[in-house]
Amino acid sequence: MSDRTSVESVSSTQPRQNTKSDSTTPLGGGTPAPAASPKRASRVRPADAIFRGLSTGSAIFIMVILAGVALFLIVQGMPAIVANWQSNPELNDGFTSAFDSFWAYVGPLLFGTLWSAAIALVLGAPIGIGIALFISHYAPRRLAGLLGYVVDLLAAVPSVVFGLWGIIVIRPFLLPLSDWLNTYLGWIPIFGGQVTTTGSTILAGAVVLAVMILPIITSISREIFLQTPRLHEEAALALGATRWEMVRLAVFPYAKSGIVSATLLGLGRALGETMAIAMIISPAVIVSFLVVTEGQNSQTIAANIALNFPIASTLQRQALIGTGLLLFVVSLAVNMIARSIVSRGSSKTGGKKKARPKPLVVPTGDATSTLTRDLVADKNTAAGPEGASA
Amino acid sequence: MKFKNVATAGAILVASAIALSGCASSTPEATASATPSAAAVDYSSLSGTITAGGSSAQAAWTTAFTAQAKGVTINYDKSQGSGGGVTNWTAGSYDFAGSDSPLTKDQQTAATLCGPNGAINLPIYLDGVAIVYNLAGVDKLNLSAETLAKIFSLAITTWNDPAIAAENPDAKLPATPITTVTRSDGSGTTKTFTNFLSQTAKDVWTYPADSAWPIAGTSAQKGTSGIVQAVGAGDGTIGYADHSAIGELKAASVSVKGKDFVAFSPEAVTSAFEAAASTTDTGIKGDLAQTVDFTAISGTEAYPIPLVSYGILCTTYKDAKQKELTTAYLGWIGSDVGQKVAAKNAGAAQIPEKLLTEITASLALVK
Numbered sequence: 001m002s003d004r005t006s007v008e009s010v011s012s013t014q015p016r017q018n019t020k021s022d023s024t025t026p027l028g029g030g031t032p033a034p035a036a037s038p039k040r041a042s043r044v045r046p047a048d049a050i051f052r053g054l055s056t057g058s059a060i061f062i063m064v065i066l067a068g069v070a071l072f073l074i075v076q077g078m079p080a081i082v083a084n085w086q087s088n089p090e091l092n093d094g095f096t097s098a099f100d101s102f103w104a105y106v107g108p109l110l111f112g113t114l115w116s117a118a119i120a121l122v123l124g125a126p127i128g129i130g131i132a133l134f135i136s137h138y139a140p141r142r143l144a145g146l147l148g149y150v151v152d153l154l155a156a157v158p159s160v161v162f163g164l165w166g167i168i169v170i171r172p173f174l175l176p177l178s179d180w181l182n183t184y185l186g187w188i189p190i191f192g193g194q195v196t197t198t199g200s201t202i203l204a205g206a207v208v209l210a211v212m213i214l215p216i217i218t219s220i221s222r223e224i225f226l227q228t229p230r231l232h233e234e235a236a237l238a239l240g241a242t243r244w245e246m247v248r249l250a251v252f253p254y255a256k257s258g259i260v261s262a263t264l265l266g267l268g269r270a271l272g273e274t275m276a277i278a279m280i281i282s283p284a285v286i287v288s289f290l291v292v293t294e295g296q297n298s299q300t301i302a303a304n305i306a307l308n309f310p311i312a313s314t315l316q317r318q319a320l321i322g323t324g325l326l327l328f329v330v331s332l333a334v335n336m337i338a339r340s341i342v343s344r345g346s347s348k349t350g351g352k353k354k355a356r357p358k359p360l361v362v363p364t365g366d367a368t369s370t371l372t373r374d375l376v377a378d379k380n381t382a383a384g385p386e387g388a389s390a
Numbered sequence: 391m392k393f394k395n396v397a398t399a400g401a402i403l404v405a406s407a408i409a410l411s412g413c414a415s416s417t418p419e420a421t422a423s424a425t426p427s428a429a430a431v432d433y434s435s436l437s438g439t440i441t442a443g444g445s446s447a448q449a450a451w452t453t454a455f456t457a458q459a460k461g462v463t464i465n466y467d468k469s470q471g472s473g474g475g476v477t478n479w480t481a482g483s484y485d486f487a488g489s490d491s492p493l494t495k496d497q498q499t500a501a502t503l504c505g506p507n508g509a510i511n512l513p514i515y516l517d518g519v520a521i522v523y524n525l526a527g528v529d530k531l532n533l534s535a536e537t538l539a540k541i542f543s544l545a546i547t548t549w550n551d552p553a554i555a556a557e558n559p560d561a562k563l564p565a566t567p568i569t570t571v572t573r574s575d576g577s578g579t580t581k582t583f584t585n586f587l588s589q590t591a592k593d594v595w596t597y598p599a600d601s602a603w604p605i606a607g608t609s610a611q612k613g614t615s616g617i618v619q620a621v622g623a624g625d626g627t628i629g630y631a632d633h634s635a636i637g638e639l640k641a642a643s644v645s646v647k648g649k650d651f652v653a654f655s656p657e658a659v660t661s662a663f664e665a666a667a668s669t670t671d672t673g674i675k676g677d678l679a680q681t682v683d684f685t686a687i688s689g690t691e692a693y694p695i696p697l698v699s700y701g702i703l704c705t706t707y708k709d710a711k712q713k714e715l716t717t718a719y720l721g722w723i724g725s726d727v728g729q730k731v732a733a734k735n736a737g738a739a740q741i742p743e744k745l746l747t748e749i750t751a752s753l754a755l756v757k
Contacts (some may be wrong), residue, residue: 095576095602167619197569198624200609279616283574284606294569295607307612311473311576311601313496 070328077322080315090315095308098285106323108287112298113327116206116277117270119291124210124270125263128217135218136225137247148222155215163279166208171199171280178203178292193293200282202290202297208276213266220265224258225251257341264338271302271331278303301327433722437461438715443468444475444488445578445699446614447515447632450736451723462715472578472699473601479702485716486703488515490578491601492670492679493702504704510756511679512749513667514723515699515732516739518659519583520633520641522621525549527564531642532557532651535684535694538644539591541628542570544607549626557648564626571620571629572603574610582697583630589684590646590694632697633659634736650690659739662692669748676705676752678745696739706757717753724749 081102085091091099099105131151135144175196182195232250241249252259283299290296305320312320436459446468456462470478472489479487482503492511493501501509521538523531528549533541537553540546546553550563573580578601585599597604609627611620614635621627622639633641633654643651652658666687667680680698687694701720707713722728724746732738741749 094600097604167616172623194567196609196624197567197626198571198609198620200611200620278574278612282609282611282620284610286606294609307575308602309474310471310477 070325073321073325073328076318077325078318080319081322083315083319088315090313091319093313094311094316096316096319102319102322105285105319106301106326108285109299109301109304109323110326110330111287112202112283112285113271113300113302113330115289115298116202116209116281116300117267119202119206120209120213120270121263121267123206124213125217125266127210128214128262128266129221129259131214131218132221132225133247133251135222137243137251148219151215151218153215154211155219159212159273159275160279162208162212163276166204166276166280170207171204173199174201174204174207175199182292190289190291193290193296195292196294198282198294200280200294200297201292202281203292205277205281205297206291208280209270209273212273212276213269216269217262217266220262221255221259224255224262228254257344261338261342264334264341268331268334268338271327271334273300274302274306278306283307433459433718434461436715436718438711439463439465440485440712440715440719441465442475442484442486442488442716443470443478444484444702445472445490445515447490447517447634447699447736447738448488448701448723450515450732450738451719451728454731454735455719455722455728459718462719464719471576473576476702485712486701486720488699489702490697490699491581492700498672498674501704505706507705507757508674508677509702509704510674510677510752511700511702512720512724512752513678513680513698513741513745514701514720514728514749516659516663516741517697517699517736518633518654518662518693518739519579519586519630519695519697520636520639520654521628521644521695522618522631522636522639522641523628524621524625524639525564525566525627526625528558528561529640530558530561531640532645533642534645534648534651535587535590536594536648539587539594541568542572542587542608542630543595543597543605544570545594557651566626569624569627570608571617571624571627572605572608572610573614573617574603574612576601577614578699579614579630579632579697583695585682586684586695634738644694646684646687646694650688652690652693654693656733656737656739658691658693659696660742662687662694663696663698663739664742664744665692666696667698667745674705676755678748678752703756705755713756717756721750721753724753 080091083091083102085096085099085101085105091097096105131147135148135151139147178196178199178201181191182193185191228251232254233246236246236250237243277300281297281299281303282294283297283303284295285299285304286296288296288298301323305324309317309320433455438461440462442464443466449466449468452464452466456464466488467475467478468488472491475484475487476489476493476497478484480497480501480503489511493509498508521533525531533554534557537546537557540553546568548565548567550565555561555563580603581599581601584595584597584604587595588597588599603610609620609624611617611629614631617629617631618636618639621629621631622637628642631639641654643653645651663682666682666684668683670677670679670681672679679700682696682698684694701723703716703720707716723732724741726743726746729738729740729746733740
């Protein structure tokens with residue numbers, strides 16, 4: 001009984017999880033609602049109808065907006081996408097002049113968008129997850145609260161400020177590192193090329209991007225880590241696992257899907273970032289993997305739009321909107337993948353307890369740990385029905 | 391999302407512009423209050439709001455004008471850039487547009503809001519494109535148009551290149567690689583500079599004049615402030631920027647022909663502009679769009695890269711009150727006093743007097 005309440009108290013941080021467990025285990029908190037509902041149903045109050053209408057309206061409204069944005073992008077972008085880029089005089093002028101077709105133009109931009117976001121993710125995701133783990137499992141309670149608050153505050157910093165910070169602080173800060181990477185690791189293709197002198201590299205941009213995606217990765221991972229069943233954690237500890245082994249055997253397997261979705265949502269944020277990138281990186285519309293050069297940084301879609309929109313002619317503007325359409329599609333795809341992973345993960349952990357994901361890392365040759373894992377798994381299968389019947 | 395981005399772009403430009411003009415902003419009122427009698431026209435009876443936007447250079451006058459025309463509010467959005475200014479003006483949102491290049495034929499055709507008589511370009515702001523650099527141990531640098539074209543087309547890659555050394559016999563040039571810093575966003579400064587290169591160094595610079603930088607491989611920065619920041623931060627950097635915004639950076643002396651290198655000064659810009667600019671015949675009465683022939687600039691008194699910025703307005707206004715306000719404001723800018731204010735606030739050069747007289751005549755034609 002005490003086990004269940006502790007699990008409940010932890011998981012109460014997330015309402016979605018709550019409703020899931022309601023369906024499987026009849027909990028004290030869930031019972032009053034069905035009992036009271038027949039009474040309420042007999043009297044329909046106007047406030048109910050109004051609120052229902054408002055919330056339904058809001059839900060429809062957001063769909064209409066999304067569809068409207070998609071429609072706007074398609075209608076506005078189409079003329080440039082289907083235009084003949086080789087012969088059209090408007091497109092043969094200015095920033096679109098060097099490209100033979102819309103796809104030749106958007107290709108490098110799309111690559112740059114994904115490349116910068118990927119570097120940011122490689123740099124930011126481990127740190128974000130580390131912070132989340134510290135907050136949920138290592139930090140003293142008071143510090144954890146403060147730290148969580150500070151990380152969330154990071155999300156409130158405007159990207160222009162991040163951009164200025166990137167130009168004034170991060171660029172010069174990374175210069176020695178860029179030099180070092182170029183000198184000693186220049187044989188690795190991505191660190192090659194003519195090394196930067198001003199620091200205006202995709203590396204500097206990605207470092208700032210990594211900081212910008214920290215809050216979203218941290219806050220989602222933290223929530224997931226906090227939902228790890230206390231029973232699993234205590235079982236692991238009881239079997240002699242250290243704190244790290246407990247995290248590895250009980251927390252990570254449970255939170256795997258949550259971590260993936262947090263990372264993908266961070267990726268979505270990184271893909272659409274505009275101002276900081278536009279300010280920090282010295283861009284070129286080319287496909288380049290180099291990260292410490294001045295003149296060979298792949299431009300991103302969002303920054304390209306921001307930089308060229310003011311001087312674009314009508315058709316060029318439509319070309320930029322066309323690139324925006326592609327960014328929209330990519331971001332939407334990333335977010336949908338993230339959501340589907342979340343929902344698949346939660347149905348696994350919340351619904352069918354037996355189909356628990358395997359631990360991420362299976363230690364070999366460590367008898368205690370293997371034993372722990374097996375026992376935790378056994379305990380887990382046993383705990384499900386037991387908890388339900390209690 | 392796009393609008394948010396444009397808005398943020400606006401925000402930073404405004405923020406940086408405020409920061410840049412922070413020290414200058416105390417002077418306009420002083421200037422204005424010191425010379426109210428010099429202004430022949432009394433603006434105090436005017437009231438209303440002028441909405442305009444475009445080239446960031448033209449924000450220099452608003453405070454000084456509203457100081458003497460107390461009833462007038464001027465909303466000049468300098469975050470738009472020249473292109474955005476013209477677009478918004480064509481859409482009818484602005485009373486006039488500030489732009490670093492005159493209307494193209496297409497833009498003139500698109501400006502249907504002006505009626506059959508079209509729109510006119512008035513050259514109201516004159517400055518120079520400065521060649522800024524940062525190179526340890528070199529405080530004075532001479533560069534000819536041809537060498538500049540080689541540097542900016544990335545044909546020359548180190549500072550001790552013979553072409554640079556030949557023009558700077560006294561300087562100790564290190565073997566530092568050259569980092570050329572250009573604009574990543576579209577800009578009237580870029581257009582003027584590429585125009586200069588394409589006219590004066592035809593053999594080396596084969597690209598047309600354009601507001602977007604044509605060559606990949608440079609360090610491309612957002613905005614004049616981005617260039618100034620990047621040039622200042624690196625060693626061996628060189629870039630181009632509107633002279634009024636270069637701050638503490640060193641600027642090279644420039645020559646068209648390879649001799650008589652001239653450093654920037656407002657007077658040198660004015661005299662170069664007098665020598666090189668001529669009014670383009672666009673067929674519209676009162677239009678003062680200028681064609682600049684950079685090859686005509688020579689001598690030790692003329693700085694070779696003048697940068698001119700236009701006020702673009704309709705010849706026919708639908709609203710008589712807006713017409714009165716706009717022509718009063720632009721007329722004041724095109725007066726001797728207005729030009730002095732720009733010189734004081736932004737370090738700009740003065741438009742030649744002959745042209746100022748023509749501006750007044752053109753404004754009188756506006757209905």
